[in-house]
Amino acid sequence: MDAIRLENVTYTYGAGTPFEKRAVDGVTLGFEKGMLSGIMGHTGSGKSTLVSMLNGLCRPDSGRVLLGGEDIWADKKKLRSVRFRVGLVMQYPEYQLFDETVRADISFGPRNMGLEKGEIAERVSEAARFAGIGEELLDKSPFELSGGQKRRVAVAGVMAMRPEVLVLDEPAAGLDPAGRESILNGIREYCRATGATVIIVSHSMEDMAVYCDRIAVLAEGKLCMYGTREEIFAERQTLAGLGLGVPMITDIAYELRALGIELGGDIYTVEGVASSIRKLLAR
Amino acid sequence: MHDLVLGQFFPGDSIIHRLDPRAKLILLLIFIVMTFAANSVSAFIILLAAAVVSAALTRIPPSVFIRGMKPLLFLLIFTTVINVFMTGGEVPLFEFGIIHIYKEGIINAVTVTVRIVLLVLGSGIFLTYTTSPISLTDGLETLLSPLSKIHLPVHEFSMMMTIALRFIPTLVEETDKIMNAQKARGADFSSGGLIKRAKALLPVIIPLFVSAFKRAEELATAMECRCYRGGEGRGRLHVLRYRARDAVFLTVGASLLAAVIAINILYPIYRL
Numbered sequence: 001m002d003a004i005r006l007e008n009v010t011y012t013y014g015a016g017t018p019f020e021k022r023a024v025d026g027v028t029l030g031f032e033k034g035m036l037s038g039i040m041g042h043t044g045s046g047k048s049t050l051v052s053m054l055n056g057l058c059r060p061d062s063g064r065v066l067l068g069g070e071d072i073w074a075d076k077k078k079l080r081s082v083r084f085r086v087g088l089v090m091q092y093p094e095y096q097l098f099d100e101t102v103r104a105d106i107s108f109g110p111r112n113m114g115l116e117k118g119e120i121a122e123r124v125s126e127a128a129r130f131a132g133i134g135e136e137l138l139d140k141s142p143f144e145l146s147g148g149q150k151r152r153v154a155v156a157g158v159m160a161m162r163p164e165v166l167v168l169d170e171p172a173a174g175l176d177p178a179g180r181e182s183i184l185n186g187i188r189e190y191c192r193a194t195g196a197t198v199i200i201v202s203h204s205m206e207d208m209a210v211y212c213d214r215i216a217v218l219a220e221g222k223l224c225m226y227g228t229r230e231e232i233f234a235e236r237q238t239l240a241g242l243g244l245g246v247p248m249i250t251d252i253a254y255e256l257r258a259l260g261i262e263l264g265g266d267i268y269t270v271e272g273v274a275s276s277i278r279k280l281l282a283r
Numbered sequence: 284m285h286d287l288v289l290g291q292f293f294p295g296d297s298i299i300h301r302l303d304p305r306a307k308l309i310l311l312l313i314f315i316v317m318t319f320a321a322n323s324v325s326a327f328i329i330l331l332a333a334a335v336v337s338a339a340l341t342r343i344p345p346s347v348f349i350r351g352m353k354p355l356l357f358l359l360i361f362t363t364v365i366n367v368f369m370t371g372g373e374v375p376l377f378e379f380g381i382i383h384i385y386k387e388g389i390i391n392a393v394t395v396t397v398r399i400v401l402l403v404l405g406s407g408i409f410l411t412y413t414t415s416p417i418s419l420t421d422g423l424e425t426l427l428s429p430l431s432k433i434h435l436p437v438h439e440f441s442m443m444m445t446i447a448l449r450f451i452p453t454l455v456e457e458t459d460k461i462m463n464a465q466k467a468r469g470a471d472f473s474s475g476g477l478i479k480r481a482k483a484l485l486p487v488i489i490p491l492f493v494s495a496f497k498r499a500e501e502l503a504t505a506m507e508c509r510c511y512r513g514g515e516g517r518g519r520l521h522v523l524r525y526r527a528r529d530a531v532f533l534t535v536g537a538s539l540l541a542a543v544i545a546i547n548i549l550y551p552i553y554r555l
Contacts, residue, residue, distance in 0.1 A: 016346075018294060057463050080469060088467040095457070096464035098489040108486065112469030143493065157468060 001069065002030030003197035004054060004086065004165050009063035011049050023049040024060070025221035031165070031214075036191045036198045038208040041218035042243045047201045048091060050218065051167050054199070055086040067165070084113050087163030091170045093154030097142035102133065102153050105142050109161040123160045130190045131156035132182050148179040155183065159190055166190065167199045172207060180204075184211050205247040209233065209268035217242065229268055249273050293412040297342040298528060300413045304422025306529035311409040313536040317543050318401045322394075323550065326543045330401055333539055337408045351407055352400065359396055366392035416448035418521070425523055431514070438514025446502070454495065461490050 011024040024046045031037050041047045052058040053065055056072050056079045065072045072082045087109075090096070099105035106127055110120045128138060131152040137145065142153055155171060168187060172180040184200075188211055191198040202208060208215055208229065215232045217225040219242045225232055233239070233246045236254065245251070253267035261280070266272025294300075299307075314333075321327050338348060370392075372385030410419060424441035431437045462472065465486045472483050 052463070055467055057466060080471060083467055083469055090460065090464050090467065093464060095490050095494055096461055096468075096486075098486045108465075108470075109468040112471070161468065 001033070002066070003033040003068065005030040005066040006050070006053065006060075007064045007066060009050075009053055009060035009065065011046075011053070011058060011060050013049075015061075023221055024053070026063070027218070027221070027223045028063075029216055029223055029226060031197050031199055033197050034191070034195050035213045036188060036200070036211060037214040037216065038212035039199060039201045039216045039218060040203055040205070040208055040244060042203070045218040046221040047218055048169055049221075051088065051169050051199065051201055052090075054165065054167050055083050055088045057083075057088065084109070084161050085163055086165040086167065087158040087161050089155050089158045089166075089168040089171060091173065094147060094150035096154055096157075097150060100141060101139050102128075102142050102145070103138040105153060106138075106157045106160050109157055113161060120160075123162060124156075127156040127160035130159050130186045130193075132186050148175050148183075151175065151179075152183060152186075155187070162194065163196065165197045165199070167201075169201045170203075171200060172202065172204070180207070187211075203244070205233075205245060206249075209247045209250070217244070233268055291411065292415050293341075293343050293347060294415075295342055295413065297340055297413070299337060299341045299408065301528070302413075302532060303523055303525055303529045304414050304418045305426050305523060306525065306533055307409045307414055308419075308422050308426060310532060310536045311405060313540050314405040314409065315402065317540050318398050318405070320540075320547065321543050323546055325550070326546050327394075327397055329539060329542060329546075331397075334401060334404050334408065338404065341408055341413050343412055347412070348404060348407060351412075352403065355399065355403060359399060362395050362399070363392045366395055417445060420445045420448065421519070421521065421523060436514070438517065442514075450498070453498075454491070457494060458487065458491055461487050 006027055006029045008026050008028050009024055010022070010026055013019065013021045013023055027046075027050060039047050039050065049058060053060055056065070059073060067082060067086060072079065097105050099108060103124055106124045107120050110123050115123070124138075128135075133149070133152050133156055137149065137153075142150060145153065151171070155168070159166065166187070171187060172183055175183065184207060187198060187200065190196060200207075200212065212229060215225075215227065215229055216223060217232060217239070224242065225235060225238070233250055236246050236250075239245055246254075247268055249270050250267050253263050253273055256263060263273060263276045263280070265276050267276075302310075314330075317326075317330055321330055338345070367384060367388045368382065370385060370388035371383075372387035375383045375385055376389070377384040414422070420441045423444070424437060427435075427437045427441070462470075466472070470483060470486055472480065472487075474480075475483070
């Protein structure tokens with residue numbers, strides 16, 4: 001069964017004004033438990049609106065959001081507990097930091113859940129570990145940190161609630177390559193270690209190819225494709241038409257194929273292509 | 284957050300939208316003077332007709348104006364009640380216990396209500412709905428520029444206003460974003476007593492201040508990088524120019540004002 005599922009959801013901004021815009025248009029999409037899924041799409045394709053529906057920040061005009069088979073809008077009083085079960089890290093989450101120390105900021109979520117002190121401390125250090133925040137940073141003020149470190153603190157702040165579904169909107173945007181890799185590795189580790197369902201929004205094809213088990217493609221508020229990375233990146237023309245394309249390394253593999261050089265195996269990650277080229281050269 | 288219709292620019296291309304902002308400011312001034320000068324039925328009919336015709340000329344759906352009135356409902360009811368019950372007169376129309384209602388009270392209530400509605404309608408028609416905040420401050424600056432002769436910092440004042448207006452939507456959006464981020468971590472803004480709610484807002488206010496200060500600093504740096512140094516000798520990108528349509532509207536406005544004053548003087552019979 002899907003851990004979380006959107007059924008025919010629609011959302012329109014500014015209905016009845018000249019700014020009216022249909023952001024999400026009849027999307028049905030389920031995320032399997034324990035999977036790391038990706039949502040990609042061009043700017044303005046409705047990705048961010050879609051993910052803010054997952055934890056009930058945004059109420060769809062029509063359609064349902066099912067968490068563990070239950071409609072999250074069935075009982076409005078339970079909405080707050082839905083937000084603890086579906087952790088959402090928003091785009092550029094650095095701005096949400098407010099507390100005196102990093103430790104206190106990460107514990108904001110667990111404190112809101114009403115957990116005991118011991119439990120909170122345990123969760124904070126666990127989340128800090130997943131997000132790659134060193135012990136020495138925990139007692140600093142979040143405002144002294146660098147941009148990349150702030151991002152990790154914000155991610156840890158949501159992980160500390162131990163959500164069964166973790167949604168991250170562009171978690172790696174604007175970070176340097178090393179920062180990207182380490183934050184995405186931490187997210188993958190969280191997914192594997194806790195068995196949580198993780199959903200990442202990104203428009204980096206490379207990140208999608210490396211990290212995601214399943215990929216959904218949105219365009220103009222509609223779901224265009226949903227499948228494994230092999231299924232998605234095989235549709236090179238369609239993706240190009242949506243302004244998305246495939247990972248650069250996959251493009252190289254396709255160009256080599258056009259020249260008559262067939263690369264077997266994984267043509268979606270640099271490691272995969274490198275190893276098949278090495279094999280070809282050895283022959 | 285997004286229901287702040289009162290005082291929101293409604294983009295369009297109608298003749299009212301295209302009027303010079305200075306002309307619109309003057310028209311609004313005329314309209315306000317007329318609203319307060321009017322004290323007879325016929326004067327109010329002229330005013331209402333002028334408001335309805337101009338509202339139609341903006342080509343903004345009437346529902347927008349009606350929605351903009353909604354926040355006023357409480358004020359209108361309040362002033363009506365106060366006026367009806369508190370105004371004294373000679374012969375009561377209705378008496379019950381300590382309640383006395385006089386003809387003067389009802390007349391007062393109606394006049395005040397009509398005036399408030401007209402004022403809000405007028406400022407919506409001539410300014411807030413049809414003039415973008417930027418051209419509004421442009422107009423204001425040009426209208427007030429004679430004051431710089433007596434060393435009032437008119438340009439700085441209008442730059443301050445432009446910046447403030449420019450960043451209101453940004454701040455609203457940002458507040459929304461931060462509130463959502465904290466809600467996603469289980470923050471609860473809508474339950475508990477006053478103190479609890481005020482405390483719950485801290486996780487919103489702190490990041491909002493931090494980013495507002497940061498933005499102010501960045502903006503100041505960016506302005507200095509482009510050698511901004513206040514009003515002295517500054518040219519402008521959009522030079523305001525009066526056109527024929529401005530003259531037409533101003534003439535009509537002035538004649539209506541004259542008509543209202545004339546009615547007040549010549550026909551005191553119709554006086555309320």
